[in-house]
Amino acid sequence: METSIVKIENLSHRYSRAWAIKDINLDIKHKGVTGLLGSNGAGKSTTMNILCGVLNQTEGTVLIDNIDLRQNPIEAKKLIGFLPQNAPLYLDLTVDEYLTHCAHLRLIPRPQIKAAIEEAKERCGVAHFSKRILKNLSGGYKQRVGIAQAIIHKPKLVVLDEPTNGLDPNQITEVRMLIKEIGQERSVIFSSHILSEVQATCDTIKMIEQGNVVFSGTVYDFNNYIAPNSMLLHLSNPPSKETLKAIPGITEVAFLENERIRLHFDTAPDIAESMVEMSVQKGWKLREIQLERSSLEEIFAKLSNKNK
Numbered sequence: 001m002e003t004s005i006v007k008i009e010n011l012s013h014r015y016s017r018a019w020a021i022k023d024i025n026l027d028i029k030h031k032g033v034t035g036l037l038g039s040n041g042a043g044k045s046t047t048m049n050i051l052c053g054v055l056n057q058t059e060g061t062v063l064i065d066n067i068d069l070r071q072n073p074i075e076a077k078k079l080i081g082f083l084p085q086n087a088p089l090y091l092d093l094t095v096d097e098y099l100t101h102c103a104h105l106r107l108i109p110r111p112q113i114k115a116a117i118e119e120a121k122e123r124c125g126v127a128h129f130s131k132r133i134l135k136n137l138s139g140g141y142k143q144r145v146g147i148a149q150a151i152i153h154k155p156k157l158v159v160l161d162e163p164t165n166g167l168d169p170n171q172i173t174e175v176r177m178l179i180k181e182i183g184q185e186r187s188v189i190f191s192s193h194i195l196s197e198v199q200a201t202c203d204t205i206k207m208i209e210q211g212n213v214v215f216s217g218t219v220y221d222f223n224n225y226i227a228p229n230s231m232l233l234h235l236s237n238p239p240s241k242e243t244l245k246a247i248p249g250i251t252e253v254a255f256l257e258n259e260r261i262r263l264h265f266d267t268a269p270d271i272a273e274s275m276v277e278m279s280v281q282k283g284w285k286l287r288e289i290q291l292e293r294s295s296l297e298e299i300f301a302k303l304s305n306k307n308k
């Protein structure tokens, strides 16, 4: 049976009085990218900080490649590379100086340090900035250096807390590509509160809401689960409500302002195509049609209810 790189069992954490996470169970595979999705305050950073041994949990167990993080923290942490939410960069150091410092902290044997730094810089596309002082790098490149320090010791598990936060759209795309590349040879977990980001980058999604895991599965399962179930139509010559309601698959019809109609439908996937064909045949004068995806809040609400 395939073992997991991370096994979290009944993990709970309490800050002073309030529980930030409650009874979390997670299994994460040796390769691929796992997205930890959740709105602000859902418990992502708390989970990641515990997972990386930065915070001691109140209850529960974390196994990294079968090593109990609490009982054997040094051995377990050797397997982890971590980029916390605010990359801990020493801004007055050059890229090379900073990565050399990180290599020492990671106990990389001295003769291997130069090669490890070159490889990490190459992987993260910062080799041409070796002598640049960190404070003079753009946000995207600072983040790349942060990722370089997280992979310098070739860990089996790389944990990145909101790595694209504060980056511009081009930088976001580049960092996502880098995450995917790293995920081809090791396990990467990254957190985000942006649904599209997790869909674009991950193989697996673990969704946390109010300290509980409310979804765990592949991106494919997730996309199927949140498939749109309503559409907005602009018809200049609409039929009656009854006519629309009689169409197979349509479950609810609402006439809105400005000739707009919202139709709810069940799982029929080609309903939009049928609506276009029908409006041409029957002269409904279709001006616009738009499938409506659920917002993250609606998905959270749906998943939270489902798991009650």
Ligand SMILES: Nc1ncnc2c1ncn2[C@@H]1O[C@H](COP(=O)(O)OP(=O)(O)OP(=O)(O)O)[C@@H](O)[C@H]1O
Pocket: 015, 016, 019, 020, 038, 039, 040, 041, 042, 043, 044, 045, 046, 047, 193
């Ligand atoms: N040091 C702390 N002391 C007290 N409460 C805390 C502390 N850190 C986090 N919390 C609380 O724990 C809960 C979970 O916070 P956490 O930072 O893990 O969420 P998150 O999903 O990472 O959110 P964000 O996306 O905003 O970073 C929140 O209610 C937060 O206010």
